[in-house]
Amino acid sequence: MNKEINVELLFEKYTNNSIDDEELFQLHSFFQTGNNEEQLNTLLQAYFASEVTSDIPEEKSAEVADLAWIEIQQNIGLRKPTLMGRISWITKVAAAVLIFLSLSVYFILKNDSAGKLASKDYITDIQPGTNRASLISSKGTVYQLNGEKQEIITENGIVHYKDGTLVENEESDQNLTLTTPKGGQYCVTLSDGTKVWLNAASSLSYPATFSGKERRVELLGEAYFEVHHNASQPFIVSTRGQQIRVLGTSFNVNAYNDDNKTVTTLVNGRVQLSRDGNDEAPQLHPGEQSVLAGAGFEIAEVDASLFIAWKDGQFRFKATPLTEVMRQVERWYNLDIDYTGIPTDIQIHASISRDKKLSTVLHALEKITDLKFEIKGRSVKLMR
Structure with a gap:
């Protein structure tokens, strides 16, 4: 990325709707780097310094309301406005980040330079x-x-x-x-x-x-659970190398064999984790995530909404490695992806509906990453 890019100017042009496709690509690409997130927060805080969100240009707000704001309110569970219509600063900034990212993908798809549907860039397309x-x-x-x-x-x-x-x-x-x-x-x-x-x-x-004394199920792959509370009969989810003990909780478990890790994300309630043949049994609190990848549990605070968005028909990525993004795409579109040459250091920030055709999703990823993919049948590979 060109370090001489004038981010402040590009962001100003973005907010007043005078940015062109190339400038939008530069601005979005700049914020793909995690080290630049603080600068994005500073720009957003300055822009949303007022107490209302109506500062978003009207033409943008009207076009992406369903994509961004309604999604934030209904699917992510951020605090909604009070009767007076006021929004907390934290909610406002979080919403601004997601609106910015959703707008980026939205306008990348809407303003295709050739003025054609993304699917026409590919020989075949997949539902x-x-x-x-x-x-x-x-x-x-x-x-x-x-x-x-x-x-x-x-x-x-x-x-x-x-x-x-x-x-x-x-x-x-x-x-x-x-x-x-x-x-x-x-x-x-x-x-x-x-x-x-x-x-x-x-x-x-x-x-x-x-x-019996417990309710036990076994999972391979990914599932979101809303467990019915029964303190006298704990609910236990067994995955590869891990057991989750639940009383009454909502959580997501990702335990695909090809990921070589088990990721448990707690939305609400309480769960206790254990490894096969090991006494270690950490507990998760709402908004925490555990990653078990051989050595032991690694626990961190996360935005749980990102990891359950698939249930509500969305791909949601925030600093997600491109290879992980492609694995999600591969499973949902029933593909065989050749990962040869796909960069491992690219991170994706985006919100894309899972009801789009494959060409639309790949088109967005191509614009974000400056890569080019080729579809042949159900095989996808990086074009040299």
């Missing part, structure tokens, strides 16, 4: 993932689930959709496995009322009916 899953009984019976119904409920040993339509019509106490392919996701309510959202290329094994 985003959908609600797809299979339910496998311990007897080996496989049920292909109805994607339009989106969720199954296990009740009194019987599995049915939310509308009451039966999936498995034979009451049993057997174990079940819900599995999603690449490009699929699904939701299940367990017999105790716990709700689980399963991300792409994942599986959840659970009993049709919980019995």
